[in-house]
Amino acid sequence: MIRSIFIILFVLLYNALAAQTNVTVQIFDAENDTPLEFVSVYCERSGGNTDANGKVNIVVNKEDYSIKCTYVGFQTFIAEGRKSELVNNSLVVKMSAVPNLLEEVSVVSGRYDRQLIREIASVEIIKPDLLRSNNLSSLEDLLDRIPGIQMIDGQANIRGGSGFAYGAGSRVLLTVNDVPAMQPDAGFPNWRDIPIENMAQVEVLKGAGSVLYGSTAMNGVINYRTAWATSKPETVVSTQFTGFLSPNDKAKKWWTSLPFESNTSIVHRQKFKKWDGVFGGNYFHADSYNQGNYEHQGRIFANIKFNIAPKLQVAINTLVNKGESDTFVYWRDGGDNAYRGDTTSYSPSKKLRFFIDPVLTYLGGSGGEHKLIGRYFSINNNVANDQSQKSNMKYLEYRYRHSLEKLNMEFTAGLVYTGTRIEAKLYGDTVYTSTNIAGYVSLDKTFFKKLTINAGARYEYNKLTSPEMVDGIAIPNGETSESKPVFKLGANFLLTRYSSIRASWGQGYRYPTVAEKFIKTTAGAIRVSPNPNLESETGYSAEIGIKQGLKIANWKGFVDVAFFRSDYDNMMEFVLQNISKGFQSFNIGDTRIQGYEIGIQGAGNIGNVTIRTLCGYTNIEPTYRNFSEIDTFKSTVTYNVLKYRMKHSFRGDIGLVYKGFEVGAYYQYNSKMEAIDKVFDLGIPGVHDFRASHDRGSNVIGFRVIVPVIMDKLTVGFNLNNALNEEYSTRPGLLEAPRNFSMRLDWKF
Structure with missing residues (x-):
């Protein structure tokens, strides 16, 4: 009797384990293909949060799965399908930002x-x-x-x-x-x-x-x-000039040449295999409308x-x-x-x-x-x-x-x-x-x-x-x-x-x-x-x-x-x-x-x-x-x-x-x-x-x-x-x- 119960429990446990599949879910921003970190991913009782690469491993039990992905600021995404159709037990999801x-x-x-x-x-x-x-x-x-x-x-x-x-x-x-x-x-x-x-x-x-x-x-x-950085390298150059005109009360104007400000900056953002880099610089030059201020x-x-x-x-x-x-x-x-x-x-x-x-x-x-x-x-x-x-x-x-x-x-x-x-x-x-x-x-x-x-x-x-x-x-x-x-x-x-x-x-x-x-x-x-x-x-x-x-x-x-x-x-x-x-x-x-x-x-x-x-x-x-x-x-x-x-x-x-x-x-x-x-x-x-x-x-x-x-x-x-x-x-x-x-x-x- 005990042996029969043991065999039944072993078979049930084996079938349960055999039904479980470890699935890797990777989530990207649909707009720029940037991996999304800390997305909540759940399937039945299994779940977790994505890492810096947008990845998380979850356990899928049933052949027909429903995986829910939620992230504040993005529309909730529900992925549904069959385990047998997954390639290498992996799933790629692209989430879109909310339009409000x-x-x-x-x-x-x-x-x-x-x-x-x-x-x-x-x-x-x-x-x-x-x-x-x-x-x-x-x-x-x-x-x-x-x-x-x-x-x-x-x-x-x-x-x-x-x-x-x-x-x-x-x-x-x-x-x-x-x-x-x-x-x-x-x-x-x-x-x-x-x-x-x-x-x-x-x-x-x-x-x-x-x-x-x-x-x-x-x-x-x-x-x-x-x-x-996003998925594509990007460089942005900005330059700005501001000139100060005569005040309403012309008697207050002390300058003969235009007081001005200039502001120039450059920023480069790029992703590599394991690291992201953002580098930049700025130079600000102001000779003020206030005399002697610079x-x-x-x-x-x-x-x-x-x-x-x-x-x-x-x-x-x-x-x-x-x-x-x-x-x-x-x-x-x-x-x-x-x-x-x-x-x-x-x-x-x-x-x-x-x-x-x-x-x-x-x-x-x-x-x-x-x-x-x-x-x-x-x-x-x-x-x-x-x-x-x-x-x-x-x-x-x-x-x-x-x-x-x-x-x-x-x-x-x-x-x-x-x-x-x-x-x-x-x-x-x-x-x-x-x-x-x-x-x-x-x-x-x-x-x-x-x-x-x-x-x-x-x-x-x-x-x-x-x-x-x-x-x-x-x-x-x-x-x-x-x-x-x-x-x-x-x-x-x-x-x-x-x-x-x-x-x-x-x-x-x-x-x-x-x-x-x-x-x-x-x-x-x-x-x-x-x-x-x-x-x-x-x-x-x-x-x-x-x-x-x-x-x-x-x-x-x-x-x-x-x-x-x-x-x-x-x-x-x-x-x-x-x-x-x-x-x-x-x-x-x-x-x-x-x-x-x-x-x-x-x-x-x-x-x-x-x-x-x-x-x-x-x-x-x-x-x-x-x-x-x-x-x-x-x-x-x-x-x-x-x-x-x-x-x-x-x-x-x-x-x-x-x-x-x-x-x-x-x-x-x-x-x-x-x-x-x-x-x-x-x-x-x-x-x-x-x-x-x-x-x-x-x-x-x-x-x-x-x-x-x-x-x-x-x-x-x-x-x-x-x-x-x-x-x-x-x-x-x-x-x-x-x-x-x-x-x-x-x-x-």
Whole structure:
């Protein structure tokens, strides 16, 4: 009897094993034949994710198989057939990208690919078309065209979350391919460090990102993603020229020859057997419409990926940036000399900056992704007036991500180390070091294919070493440290395929930078002193939003409406507390910024014309929660409003393309900056009178024409910027560019 049972079990097991077949599935992008990594592939109970070569091995039991392939941003593909018809037990699949913006994907909010329609917070995705068609030469210029963002002299301000601090401190984190790219001493980006010529897309998270990204992401995250090679080698050469015309008030014109900017870049992308390479360079030359201001700088970069094994890949991204520049902090006066600087406020400098980012990726047998991300960032800024500084940053992050498709879950966790060393005359000609150690976890769970719940937490430790005595203030053992947890929670409910509502709440935490605590410098009549007693700030951002798809003929897009509120405790800003010490970074108290934003974005054809649209209106109410007259810190107004914010802003861009020809226009509106420091209003010549005569905000309009010389190969663009020659200023003592024209040539071969 036992022998018979054994024989029966053996036969059943043999037949089951005989029915199993190992099948290799390889998946490519249908548009350019590029292998797709991390595609989920399932057949009955067997499945996995594709590796760097787009391959995955699965087990097929039945003769008639059905293999499902899913990848965010691509249309789901189901391959059906018979095992006996497979050649060498292999299957090649080509997946097509989704034709709708709502199914575009970003990684900025969850550290994994997530469809825009399923985001739990406000996220903008910007493609290179906006950069090229507007002849923009830096990421800074591009961000100023995005609804909800205001660039104030190089500082990104999302929905009023920041005021203005000259080159020190930011509540918005800039990352390049998910790696922090902020300056070690000031927590402030250098926009010329970003190889904008190799842009794949820019993702903007509007709201607290501290849980996944740490201290600097309190007000949001800007993630710049670089492009990689496709199946065919490609070289792109771009050159651009911008000339600045006479201002509306001819008395302000100081130049006799045309001030101009030129920007030239070359990028080559190519795939080889086991590795991909992207190499490029850029040279930027600007002799400004501001007298004596110039910038001459060049950068080169190399991004390389090598497939060590089918599931093991190493990538190294490097960049070197060298140049020289000179700028003034504020004008000589707001009248005839508005484009001339106060002679005591110029800051000539030379710089050498470089980074190297190694990334090791391993796809585990269970489908999990292990990633080790590093960065070494070195800065040497040689600046006049005792403002030089040398610093370096070491960054290391281990990240684990697992897509549990059967449970409809996405799991992400990581450990982060950041260490900096800073030596600068700006901070007393001594050495400062900082250490940040953090751990985070984030989980997404989808219920009924409609409701997605997100939860996350981070624990962060910060330590800063300094001299034991700074500006007469004792620092015990020359060390300050603290640790804090932060949490986030969000939900997205898919009403229909192209309609969703969302709600999110995320805590923020920001530790003071070395610059904010210890900077000691002068710029003309402006003096800045250290404040070693500066404390960290905390808070939260909350949002409720709805996203609704739109379709007109073959034009597809969406309208997005969001209501938001951010509360900050112990907010840090530079203020004038003591005349003898000048400006210092202080904890100004508890603040609140709330408001709403309405935006429309889309692309597609109406008849034979392709229409690209991006526009949005943002309304904010920035106030003190514990307001009294003393809380205004010598502001130009006595009512309750935070300084250096514009309550109303609008950004709009539209492009019409017919057989490669494009005509387009943009419009930017900022309402008046109601409150600034009274010392700027009275102490800098011309600021008070200029603000009094320019109290209706600014309206800036531009137009463009792009002509295809050789279709898909060679294009020439012409832009007229600030076409109405609007005279406006985004921060006190600095006038923006007058009417200017630019020409751009793009050659792809």
